[in-house]
Amino acid sequence: MKVGLINWAGSYLTSECYGDGVTVLGNSLGKKQIWELQVTMKQGKQTVVELLGHQGCYLVVDPDGSVRCGKPASVQQSQFLLELHRSGKWTLQLLDSKKYLESDGEDVFCVSRSPSSYHRWLPQLAMHVHIVLYNPTHQCYARADADLDRVWVDTPVPYLEECGFVLRFRNGMYHLETSSHKYVSRAEKLAKKPSAQTAFNLNLKPRCLAFLSDQDGFVLYPQGKRGRLCLGDNPKEEEEWFVIKRCPQWVSLKTKAKRYVSIICGK
Numbered sequence: 001m002k003v004g005l006i007n008w009a010g011s012y013l014t015s016e017c018y019g020d021g022v023t024v025l026g027n028s029l030g031k032k033q034i035w036e037l038q039v040t041m042k043q044g045k046q047t048v049v050e051l052l053g054h055q056g057c058y059l060v061v062d063p064d065g066s067v068r069c070g071k072p073a074s075v076q077q078s079q080f081l082l083e084l085h086r087s088g089k090w091t092l093q094l095l096d097s098k099k100y101l102e103s104d105g106e107d108v109f110c111v112s113r114s115p116s117s118y119h120r121w122l123p124q125l126a127m128h129v130h131i132v133l134y135n136p137t138h139q140c141y142a143r144a145d146a147d148l149d150r151v152w153v154d155t156p157v158p159y160l161e162e163c164g165f166v167l168r169f170r171n172g173m174y175h176l177e178t179s180s181h182k183y184v185s186r187a188e189k190l191a192k193k194p195s196a197q198t199a200f201n202l203n204l205k206p207r208c209l210a211f212l213s214d215q216d217g218f219v220l221y222p223q224g225k226r227g228r229l230c231l232g233d234n235p236k237e238e239e240e241w242f243v244i245k246r247c248p249q250w251v252s253l254k255t256k257a258k259r260y261v262s263i264i265c266g267k
Helices: none
Strands: 002-006 012-015 022-026 035-043 046-052 058-061 067-070 080-084 090-094 100-103 108-112 120-125 130-135 140-145 150-155 165-170 173-178 201-205 209-213 219-223 228-232 242-246
Touching: 022 067, 022 108, 067 108, 080 201, 120 165, 120 201, 173 201
Parallel strands: none
Antiparallel strands: 002 012, 002 035, 002 120, 012 022, 035 046, 046 058, 046 080, 058 067, 080 090, 090 100, 090 120, 100 108, 130 140, 130 165, 130 242, 140 150, 150 228, 165 173, 201 209, 209 219, 209 242, 219 228
16 A cells, blocks of 8 residues: 655655655655555554655664664664554554654654654555445445435445546545545535535555544444445444545447447356
């Protein structure tokens, strides 16, 4: 899984092209701001990760707390305990020293064991915005219903156009746009335009597992017999989690006789 990491000031964690420098001077998600999140181990419900930069070097913490990109002399320099917060933000705690990754608005370092807002990073998913949403609990994909202005989680294979969504990132929040150019909202029906009612936190963890929540802590998950996607506060265990996947590209095959290739389901 590849992400950009945004600090408290709205700047991106950046692996500079010169030397082994790491800064937070990036103001948009580009090549230097993309990090591959590699899971190295699990500790109960907690996850230990390493961050790999665009030049193939890891985010490394030296004994004095300075941060750079390079090849770690030992795993203690590059392994972080990943903690997810209700706001959708992450903290990254060096597994060996228990110190948190932070920035002062320009430089990046790892010197404090007492977490604060300066230690929180907002992940931005670095993948194509055209996606499908798969719910492992229900083993179905989300599908927008343009006639009823609702979203259902009821499709075993995402072959319908209605299964495609656009995940838009604006001002630190996410808006989920349907194929009919409407938006999933806090209200029970789809909205025509993006607004505060369509803005959600994306709670993201490794392997592109995520759920959307509002500012009050309510989460979107399938409800009822038909699996209507709406806000609630009592999902079954793991029911709110979706796998975010790149939207598959479907094609129609046409013969010289101008007939379409079809699949006939039978014996």
